Structures are given as structure tokens and as C-alpha cells.
Amino acid sequence: MNGSGNGNGKENGYGKRVKVESEVARKKIKTEGEKKRRVKREQKEEEEAEEYEWWRDQNGDKDDTIRWTQLEHQGVLFPPEYVPHGVPILYDGEKVYLEPEIEELVGFFAALLETEHGANPTFQRNFFNELKLLMSKSKRKYPIKEFSRCDFRPMYEYFQKQKEEKKQMSKEEKAALLEERKMIEEKYGYCILDGRREKVGNFRIEPPGLFRGRGAHPKTGCYKRRVRAEQITINIGKDAKIPEPPKGSKWGNVIHDQTVTWLAMWKENVNDNTKYVFLAAGSSLKGQSDLKKYEKARELKKHIVRIRKDYMAALTSSDGKTRQRATALYLIDRFALRAGNEKGDDQADTVGCCSLRYEHVTFEDGKVVFDFLGKDSIRYYNKVEVHPAVYRNLVSFQRAAKTPGNLLFSLINTVELNKHLSSLMPGLSAKVFRTYNASHTFQQELEKQDVTPASSIHELTLAYNRANRQVAVLCNHQRAVAKNFSGQLSKIADRLMGLRYECRRHIDLLKPNLTDLSLADRAKYDLAPFEQACRDDPDRPITTEWLYSYFADLLTKDIERLEKKKASDATQSNLDSIEEKLASLSSELSTLNSKKEALSSSKSSKPYIPEMYRLTFNSIDKSFSTIQRLYTRIVATKTALVDKDENKTTALGTSKINYIDPRITVSWCKKFDIPVEKFFPKTLREKFKWAMHADKNFKF
């Protein structure tokens, strides 16, 4: 590996920035240390792998239709054959035992019983049709007629139990399993490409199951059948040894096509789509096209002003087709919309720019509202201001479309659009705008961030992620809300409430003591911003009931702490005082509980505060600094809350992996003296090997 690239991590390791501040941090140091060792080990592995630095001898005008000259590989790995378990399902409450083939299919459904797929009517219907088909072909007679009379629970429970058992496996068993996995990866996971050992991506043949289409896919739940060797085409070098198919079978076809990069291919039965086995993302072949993609996007930089001028002028063209094309381009460029190819009826109804329909735009307060399902049925909702000409055009396109269901851009399509684009710049197509705008936005946002090389790792990470998030929002990259998200949020909100309450009572304590001060002195202790910060959240007011739970919580935690202390390092001398404290804590806890009980019946106005948590005034300065400290924590907790909430549905990964030129990250890391490992985990460093030596002055 080249020195300038990888040496970076060593010179600027974590150690320099980790501040040893307290004993509490000691534990951190240990884990930091372990982390450091792990990172070092990874780096070593990266260095050890003998490296072909393909990016060093790129010559642009090589014949790029031939993708390889030598290709050797081990073929594909098939999933294990089905092993029947004999667990029945219930029909009208009666046990029904199934023959293996049918049991397997039913098992696919039973496993998904508690998921959204299992509850999806289309999924259920498609699955059940497949089941009826299999039963009708069987010699056996099954009583099963209606889905609603089936009970898949027993099988579901059985699978759950199995999962549980797997979790309970001993260390040795787990290690053995891992070992086997490694062996398999060693065999199938690599190929020889032009004399070099390169990683293969998905060498595992997809196991049978129920097709899990996204969104409202009409075929979701259909039986995705087991793939056999006879369906598979192997692509391999002429001189290479052809991999052995499973016993008793043979490959469907073996070809030696040097113009493509796949190693194996088959047709999947549900949608008749082709599935490929490709090299891994870190391979030279993938890396080369990745680099090419970003270079093309950078090429667009040189033309973007002209292209924008071009389509802005065309917005008011007298030719309808030209106006539509210009408007579509405006949307693709400004809002990073996808091109939007036509789709069939046997697919989910999703759209991109060119396939937008009447119902996907509305006009509100002089703005345009886009609301449609995009790729993967992810909702795109955006209320935006647009250029007046674009507004006028959209209104008129919609009027021309007349009714829902009709195309907004009725006169153009993606093929034409891309043809036009490639006439403006060789190789330009709609998707290049997404790459260009994503990378460009990222670089700009990064520059906007208020950080210096002296900033802490934490601040730098935050800055990076903020820029990253801007791009994710631009590209509408979303993710499902985490399972217990609201629980996690309310936990933080609860913590915030506690801080607010504490801040409030410290202010109340201090305030009366300020009245005697001179006006000038009083100005030194301005409480206004703090009072503002600890004002109640109207959605979560501090009630007496909450207060009692708050103190009960504090008591419980203090009791636990003391119990621990008692158990671990109590000497005879302090044992008594511990016992004493424990007793008073417990008594306060029971007092509190009874007060809480009484709360529902009587409405006493003054909340009871356990003795040990009552505040006593000490000095103005002490009190004031406590308030300041609490204030800082309130602000930090608030931002954490906002941060978490904003990140709730935003997926940062997709843009990092596919849209942001990695050289921007690398150069920024060099400039700000922070290891790239902070932002690129192992596989990404592998994927972006070609970008690791980017200069610190690199500009996208």
C-alpha cells in the first residue's frame, strides 16, 4: 500500500485526541485501546494483501469492451437441501401434516407470520394460491381450502424455538460454525482475474422462499423456487477449469464472454429477472467503474453552467416537447429526481421524473407539492418553490393531462431525455446529475461546517454527519423507524425533563438572593436564558405525579448504588453509615409511594420532596455555576433529541456508498487530521481503495 494513504491513520490515531480526564474515562481507554488494536489489525490485513494499484495505470483510451483476459473461479454455492421437520399446521383447529415439498412452502409463510409480509393480503393471497397449486399436484388429499381457516402458529412457534436454541449455542459450537463459514468463503469467495486474486461478491445461490416485493407489488408472496445447476450459466475463462456442479447435475451452460463481468447467471422464476454473480465491491473491476462514475460527474461540472442556461431558456420554448424536456431536466437537476422509466403492470406502481402523473403534483401557496412513491416505494414528499416558468409549465402539463392516471410529461421519455443529455456532454445521462449534485452538495456543506483541525473528534464527526445528512435528504434516502424508537426518544425526553426541573429549582433557589445586589452585579447573573431553557415542554408538563416518579427513580438508583457498595467494599467502619443511609432512602421511597397513591384521591397542591433531595442555598456563585452546568446539559440533550429525531427516517449509508465521491472524505480527513476509519468502515475502505491517496487539496 502506498505510504501517504495508509500512513495517515497511524500518525493521526485516536491517542492524540483522547483526553484522560477522569477515572470514569479509564474504562473508555481500555475499549479505545482495544479498538485501536482492532483497527491496526485490519490495517495490517489491508497492507498484507498483495496489492495491484490499478488506478495508477489507467489509460483512458484502452479498449473497454474487453473486461478481462483471465478468469478462474469456483462457481456458486447452493443452499442446503430441505430437511423436513414434521411440524403440522392447524386447519379448523385440526392438525394437518404436510409432505416435505408442501411443508417447506408453508414454512416460508409461517416464518413470516409476525412480519408485515405475513399480514399483507396480497402476500397471503399469492402464497395461498401457490399452496393450492402444490396441493392439487399432490397425490395426497389435503382438507385445506381457505386461508382464513389455517393456523400457522405451531410451525411459527417451532421456528421461534429453533431460533432460541441457536442463540443458546455454546461458544465452541458457534466457533465451529464460524470456522465452516470461513472455509466456504475461502473456497468460493475468491477468483483469479487477470493473474490477481479478487473477491467474489454474492457466490451464494439465493435460497427458495416467498418473493418479498417492496410496497404494493402484485407478485409479492409468490413462490421463489429453488435454483438448480441446470438453470445456471457459468461465465469463465477459456483455459480455466470448469467448476464441478453438484453431484448428478450439470450446468445449464458454460460460456467465455470477456465483455461482461459476471461469473454466473440464472433466471429467477417470479419476475423472470436475471440474477448475476458479480465480483465484490472492493474488486478492481467495480472500483474502475466507480472511479469512472465520479470522473464523469466531475466532467459535468465543466458543463453544468451551460446546460442549466440551456434548459432554463428552453422552459419557455414554443415547442411543447422542448418545454417538457426542459422542465423535467430542471426537476432532475434541482431535486435530484430519478429519470423515471416506464414500468409494467406486474410491478409496484412507483414513478420517477418522466413517469410522474397528474395526481403526483399539486399547487399550494404558490409552491409545488410533489407527493409520489419512488424507487422501493419510498414516499417522496416535497413542497418547493420553483422558477415561475417551471410553475407555469407544470400547471399547464397537468391541465393537459386532464385526469389522474395520465402522464404529466406526455411528450417525452427517458430514452429521449438521455439522448438529448448525451448530445450536451458525451456520456451524460439523468443519473449523473444525482451523483454530481450529491457530491457537490456534500463538499459545500462540509465547507460550511464550523470546525477547525483543532476541533474534537466528536465535533468533526458531527460536522461530517451533518453534511452527509444534507445529501441523504436531497436524495430522499429513507429507512424504517427503529423498533423501539419512541421508547428511546421518551427516555431522552424524560432525562431532559429531569434536567429542566433541576435547573428550575436551582433558579428558584438563587433568585431571592439576587434582590439585594446592585443593578450592575445583578446583570452579571442574568437568569433569563436559563429560565427560558427550563420552561416546560407543553407536550410534557411537569406534574406532581411525574415528580414523584422522578424522585422514586433517583431513590431507587441511589439504593442500588449503596447496595453494591455494601456488597463490594464495605469495611466495618463505613458499614454502619451505609446501612443508615439505606434505611432512610427506603423509608423515603415508601413515603413517596404512599404519597403517590394518595395523589389520585386527594389533590394536595404542594409536592413532597424527599429530604435528601431538598436544596439548600450556599453561595450565589456556586448556585449560578450549577445552573450554568445544567443549562449546558439541557442544550446538549435537546440537540441529541433533535438529532435523533432527524435521523429517525434518514439513511446516511446509501449516499455515502453510492453518491459521495470518497476522495472528498479522504481529503477532508487529511486536512482535519482525523483518521478515515472514522467514516469508512473496513468494507468501504476496501471499496474505496482507489480514493485513499487523494490529495488533501482535492476538489470534487
Add this chain to the structure above:
DNA sequence: GCTTCCGACTCAGAAATATAATA
């Protein structure tokens, strides 16, 4: 020429797994 089809590739979020944080 045109439209339609389809092959080959990139990009997408969910699910599985590994790791770190916390009780």
C-alpha cells in the same frame, strides 16, 4: 426508423450479524 425487449450493471432498504454500551 420506430418501438419494445432485455441484458448488464448500479443503487436501495431490510434483515442478519457483529460490536459496543449499559444495567
Add this chain to the structure above:
DNA sequence: TTATTATATTTCTGAGTCGGAAG
């Protein structure tokens, strides 16, 4: 400490783009 839970990373496979061949 160990067990549990949260978070980060990797794997999986479905869903797009786009260009060129076929009809």
C-alpha cells in the same frame, strides 16, 4: 462480571437506470 440492549456494519436481494439488440 455477565446478560441485555442499542448501535454499527455487512449481507442479501429487490428495484432502478440505460444502452443496444430485436422485431
